[in-house]
Amino acid sequence: MSSVTAENRFAAGLRRYVPLTLLALLLAVVAELIGTFEFGIGIGTLTLLPLIWGLLLGAAISIQRVKPFPPAVQQAASAALQVGVLLLATRLAFNVGDNIELILEVGPALVLQEIGNLGTILVGLPLAVALGMGRASVGATFSTCREGSFVMVGERFGADSRELRGVLSMYVFGTVFGALWLGLLASVMAGSGWFNPLALAMGSGVGSGSMMAAAANSVTAAFPEMTDQILGLAALSNLLSSALGLYVGVYIALPLADRFYRLLTRRQRVAVAPGAGQAGAPEASVAEYQEAEAESAGPPASRWALLAMTTVAMIASVWAFEGRITAEVLPGFAVLVAIVAIALVVRRFLPINSLVTAMTLAILLSIPWSPVSGAVLELTAPIDFLPLTTPVLVFAGLGLGKDVPVLRSIGWRIIPVGLAVLSGTFIASVLIAQGVLAAGGS
16 A cells, blocks of 8 residues: 555656646746846836746746646645755855855844844834734734744634734735845845945845845845855845744744734724735635645655756756856755755754754855865855756746635735835845944944
8 A cells, every 4th residue: 555655646746746847947948048137217226137037937827827737736836946945045055154254244233134124013014004904914014924933923823813814915925926026126225326235135134045035136236246245144144034033033023013013003993894804814724725835845745846946956057057058067966955955854853944954054064164165165166046046936936826816815905015024124134234334344
């Protein structure tokens, strides 16, 4: 029976991931061929990178109704996306280790700018209350609402709470639009010339790998001579957001959002429009949605997702390296995949975030006092971050179709609220980092 089950799983994996891999590879190549477009918009320059085209192309295929994209393949795309974020984070972590002296120099700014993540509450919560989202406002605005937010809000308010539906609504919005919006916002701010590129790099670490990648890439497009420093600081900032986010959320952000909500509504009886309090409620229950997400990221799917994501990213990087086809990136990819595989295995047996594990290993291997630092950095140097990002967002777009019912059910309110939350987090973090760097003479 077990062998039959294993054969069935293997066949199902082939049916899902082989066509998905080929399609993602095609879209990644098309996105790279479209290239980069820049538009002047008054105060700055808006840069549309290949990663944006990859996201849009994937989304167009996923949501079209002429030949519906199978839900199982969309789940597979989401699993590949999670692995892709690990690959991105691992590649960035090598920049962290290589630039450890710079990171120590700007350490106070890096730590203090994390306070900017509370900008989600100050900017997003009043708007959500004004739009009539009710108690869902608390869950949707206390953070950028990544995976750990489900646990924090579920334990405090319950699995059927409106607060948890708010988390779900923001999670879907951020997954779909977060990278696109922060990439555009960072591009405008970087092009204005008003901000220190290191401050913009630190503000890019909002706790999401894909959002951080989009924002950091937009900053490097404006300051290409500082690419390594920008990516290194963005990666470390994102690691701090991921590692410390649970504690900040549980003990500071979530209680603060709850009390702020009570303050905003203390003198009025909140009139919630029909369905507004359920703004985050999908057609399926929250438990079913989380169960589907967990299934797509389980151990068997992780192995297939690692294979699919690595294949597309590796070929895209080979294609993009110095404008010619070369195998020079392959040894570096072997290092990346080995670290990500270790992180996925550790996650199966220990309650440790795979992102933290992967980045920690990469940093330890690349810091100056590591005996293998030189060899590791030499192997991974040919892997350009930008071509590596494009396939990740292609998979994000291909997984969009399954979230359309969720987006439809939460209504239009999450659009302005989501934009306010993401903008508040990024801008507040950048301003704090800018101030600390200026005070230190940087």
